[in-house]
Structure formats: structure tokens, C-alpha cells
Amino acid sequence: MADASLKGAMPETHDGRSLRIGVVHARWNRAVIDKLVFGVRQALHDCNVPNDNIVVQTVPGSWELPGAAAELISGSDFDAIIAIGVLIKGETMHFEYIADAVSQGLMRVQVDKCIPVTFGVLTVLTEEQAMARAGMSAGGHNHGEDWGFAAVEMGLKRKLWR
Ligand code: DLZ
Numbered sequence: 312m313a314d315a316s317l318k319g320a321m322p323e324t325h326d327g328r329s330l331r332i333g334v335v336h337a338r339w340n341r342a343v344i345d346k347l348v349f350g351v352r353q354a355l356h357d358c359n360v361p362n363d364n365i366v367v368q369t370v371p372g373s374w375e376l377p378g379a380a381a382e383l384i385s386g387s388d389f390d391a392i393i394a395i396g397v398l399i400k401g402e403t404m405h406f407e408y409i410a411d412a413v414s415q416g417l418m419r420v421q422v423d424k425c426i427p428v429t430f431g432v433l434t435v436l437t438e439e440q441a442m443a444r445a446g447m448s449a450g451g452h453n454h455g456e457d458w459g460f461a462a463v464e465m466g467l468k469r470k471l472w473r
Contacts, residue, residue, distance in 0.1 A: 327358035327463035333383045334367045336395035343397045346445035350455025358463040377416025384424045390466030393458050395431035397441050410434040427465035431458040
């Protein structure tokens with residue numbers, strides 16, 4: 312059995328009852344997206360974030376995520392944003408351009424706006440890989456849960472550090 316401490320972040324438990332979290336997700340690859348959003352909600356619930364403090368918005372595709380995250384932050388008082396998309400490589404260069412722009416864009420938003428933006432974008436080669444990362448296949452793990460816990464931790468740390 313592999314040593315769990317060698318892979319991934321060691322989890323910390325945080326109480327998110329004071330937090331307001333914005334979730335924005337793309338609608339491409341919707342079945343996988345819905346599972347990831349479910350995992351996010353589960354983690355936020357486990358951290359006591361009130362349902363009324365969770366705002367979920369959708370955009371057409373992952374390309375739209377950075378702009379939407381910036382708008383959400385500008386328009387309301389969130390402690391963290393979780394941006395969710397599923398990019399699956401096709402036959403053209405589309406995947407490379409969008410994956411690169413979206414990851415850079417989300418990082419730019421979080422640094423420029425000083426609000427944690429959790430990177431919930433799967434960049435995978437096949438639908439099977441996406442499904443495994445949404446906990447939809449045997450032995451898979453829903454990464455949405457990790458993103459929810461990361462948003463709570465960083466939202467609280469942002470409050471502490473200000
Ligand atoms: C166009 C496109 C393609 C080919 N693939 C995906 C994908 O796998 N995942 C995703 O979230 N969005 C995809 N899109 C849509 C773009 O992100 C974007 O919504 C459109 O180009 C309109 O700006």
C-alpha cells in the first residue's frame with residue numbers, strides 16, 4: 312500500500328461557517344461537471360458553510376471561467392471562488408490553447424484580486440480520465456471534494472492574514 316502522505320496535500324480540518332463561497336462552472340462535459348460540483352458542495356457542507364452562503368453560477372465553457380470569476384469577485388463579497396471546468400483533449404490544438412489560457416487567467420484573477428480562486432479545471436486526455444477524477448469509476452476519487460476543502464482553508468486563511 313502506498314504511503315498517502317507522499318501524494319497530495321495533507322488535509323486540515325476547517326470550520327467554514329463564516330464563509331461565503333462562489334462557485335462558477337462550465338457546462339461542457341456536463342455529466343462530469345455535475346459530479347464535481349456535487350463533491351464541492353459535499354466538502355463545503357462538511358465544513359459547515361451555510362447553503363445560503365454558497366452561490367453557484369454557470370458559464371458556457373472553461374474559456375469563460377477567468378472572466379466570470381473576476382466578475383463574481385467584483386460584484387459581491389466572497390471569501391473564495393471555486394472555478395470548475397472539464398477540458399478533454401480533441402484532435403486539434405483547441406485544448407492546449409484553452410487549458411493554458413484558463414489556468415493562467417485564473418491564477419491572474421486570484422493574485423490581482425487577492426481572493427483565493429481554487430483551480431477546479433480537469434485537463435485530461437480522455438473522458439474516462441475525467442470520470443475517474445469525478446469519482447464516477449471504480450477506485451476514482453472526486454476531486455471536487457478537494458477543491459471545496461481548499462477553498463474553505465484559503466478563505467479562512469485570507470481572513471486571518473488581513
Ligand atoms: C470549444 C470548446 C471545446 C472544443 N472543448 C471544450 C471542453 O472540452 N471543455 C470546455 O469547458 N469547453 C470547451 N469548449 C468551449 C470553450 O471553452 C468556450 O466556451 C467557447 O470557445 C466559447 O468561448
